[in-house]
Amino acid sequence: MSDCIFCKIINKEIPATIIYEDDRFVAFKDINPIDKVHFLIIPKMHEENLLTAKNDLATREMFGEMLMLAPKLAKKEGLEGFRTMINSGVKGGQEVFHIHFHVYGGSDHLRKI
Ligand code: 5GP
Ligand code: ZN
Numbered sequence: 001m002s003d004c005i006f007c008k009i010i011n012k013e014i015p016a017t018i019i020y021e022d023d024r025f026v027a028f029k030d031i032n033p034i035d036k037v038h039f040l041i042i043p044k045m046h047e048e049n050l051l052t053a054k055n056d057l058a059t060r061e062m063f064g065e066m067l068m069l070a071p072k073l074a075k076k077e078g079l080e081g082f083r084t085m086i087n088s089g090v091k092g093g094q095e096v097f098h099i100h101f102h103v104y105g106g107s108d109h110l111r112k113i
Pocket of ligand 1: 005016017028029030031032033086087093094095096097
């Protein structure tokens with residue numbers, strides 16, 4: 001997707017603080033962090049969100065692998081615990097339409113939800 005900012009980060013067309021990359025995923029620091037540590041995990045394959053993603057085995061496997069990067073990278077970033085958030089659709093607070101898992105933590109004052 002040529003006009004997608006996260007695809008541009010994947011293609012190194014715009015800079016980001018990348019903390020992890022493999023053949024399928026990239027993780028990078030959120031530009032506007034809501035906690036001491038806040039990064040995003042994205043698939044290299046452009047997928048809009050959970051509302052539009054196919055519910056096939058390959059997609060489920062991809063999201064499973066993506067989710068299991070969260071504890072690995074959170075620990076690498078020095079977190080003992082973290083939150084994940086996936087905003088889906090405009091009414092779900094999504095602003096960038098390339099699916100991403102938010103992973104954040106580090107403060108001592110998480111609101112109970
Ligand atoms: P959403 O609201 O779509 O779930 O979250 C999008 C997130 O992407 C926001 O937290 C925002 O700060 C982050 N973001 C938007 N543009 C950029 C960018 O160009 N670089 C980085 N590193 N993060 C971005
Ligand atoms: Zn994209």
